[in-house]
Amino acid sequence: MTDTGTTNAPLTKGHYSVARVLDGWYALCRGDELRDAPLARTIFDLPVVLFRDASGRAATLLDRCAHRNAPLSLGTIDAAGHLACGYHGWRFDRGGACREVPGLLDGSDASGRCVPAFATREQDGFVWVWGRADGEPTGTPIRIPHIDDPEYLVVLREYDVECTMHAALENALDVPHTAFVHRGDFRGKGSREIEAVRRRIPGGIEVEYIGEPPLSGATTDAEGRPIVSQHWDRFFLPGVAQVEYRTSAGRHLVSTLPHTPVSDLRTRFWLVSCWKVPVDKRDEMRPIIEKQLDTILAQDAEILRQQTRRIREFGGESYRSTALDLMGPEILRMLRQAERGLPADTAPIDRRITLRVF
Structure with missing residues (x-):
């Protein structure tokens, strides 16, 4: 009998789906x-x-003063827009250069007093930071569609989850789990065979689901014709998940989820869920949508916490995948390539499968 590692912790020790991009x-x-x-x-x-800073632009520094390593986050912002350490008052500009040492008469040789800085950009209501200190960014953060569109109702949520960023991304883009973790709230009320097509897109990958019924609301139009639902799940490097639904009845939903690795086993993510809802229906629909999203997010956070707890008890992961796992393995492969500084893979990953959704 082949030992799959499910009963022997040392066989999985140290193996985690972690990539530091x-x-x-x-x-x-x-x-x-x-x-x-x-x-x-x-x-x-x-x-x-x-x-x-003084102009209102966001800046990011290592949270450690160059003098005696006190947290700079305990300091204040002075009139010049410099960050003043709360311990001895050293002042740093947005680039990490030390601009003043209170009480020091000789200001020479200040080069060794700098603090590492991170490129920072404010866009679509978020402050984005380049992950490498003193690094030169390539490109800009992904845009969040419809976040400022007056035709859309926007729901924002923030979650800290106990799991790897990879696990959180896979969960956000995984269809099969919804019938079980979210049974009755999202799926799990019937079954149907649909098709799924995976393909590359600029900066990531996409899976399109074909033949899926609408997740909520009417399933036929006024003429009795079936309402056709289009569904895309997308991943963008290094850590953005996106889910889009569109129906022939004019319904449209795009949820974009930026993920940030707080640590190897803790991830913070935001949900920006944009729903095309008529203005006169928004007061009625907002609490319904928010309740559904809060329920789903809490269920996902709990199953991810339990998954991580069990993985840690066994000392690491011991995963087995099937054809249904269209996103997770590819996301990890892309993350690990990016971690090593390799260029984005252009090899085809196109795949079409038939699956049953519940």
Whole structure:
């Protein structure tokens, strides 16, 4: 009998689906969270501090003063827009250069007093940070569709989950689990055979589901014809999941989920869920949509927590995949290639399968 590693912890010890892609944009906070005080955050287990300079632009530094290593996030922002350490008052600009040491008369030889800085960009209501300190960004953060579109109702949520970023991304883009984790709330009320087509897209991969009935609401139009639903799941490097639904009846939903690795086994993500809802229906629909999303997110967070707990008890992962796992293995492969600094793979990954959804 072949030992699959399911009963022997040492066989899986140390194996985790973790990739540290430093050369990429990660959301660290919403823009309205960053006001007139420093804000502490963590990415890849590294403490960083965000603040706004005198012009209001967001900046990010390593959260460690160059003098005696006190957290800069405990400091203040001075009138010049410099971040002043709360211990001895050293002041740093947005690029990490030390601009003043209070009480020091000789200001020479200041080059060794700098703090590593991270490229920072504010876009679509989020503050995005390049993962490599003092790195030169390539490209810009992904755009979040419809976040400022007046035709759409927008729901924003933030979650910290106990799992790898890979596990959180796979969960967000995984169809088979929905009939079980979300039974009755999302799926699980019937079965149907549909097709799934996987393909590459710029910066990531996409799976299109063909023949899927609408997730909610009427399934036929006023003439009795079936309402056709289109469904796409997408992953964009280094950590953005996106789910889109569109029906022939004019319904449209796009949920974009930026993920940030706080540590190897803790991930923060935001849900930006944009629903095309008539203005006169929004007061009625908002609490319904929010309740459904909150329920689904809480269920996912709990199953991910339980999954991580069991993996840690066995000392690592011991995964077995099937043809239904269209996203997870490819996401991990892309993350690990990017971690090694390899160029994006252009080899075809096109695949079409038939599956049963419940």
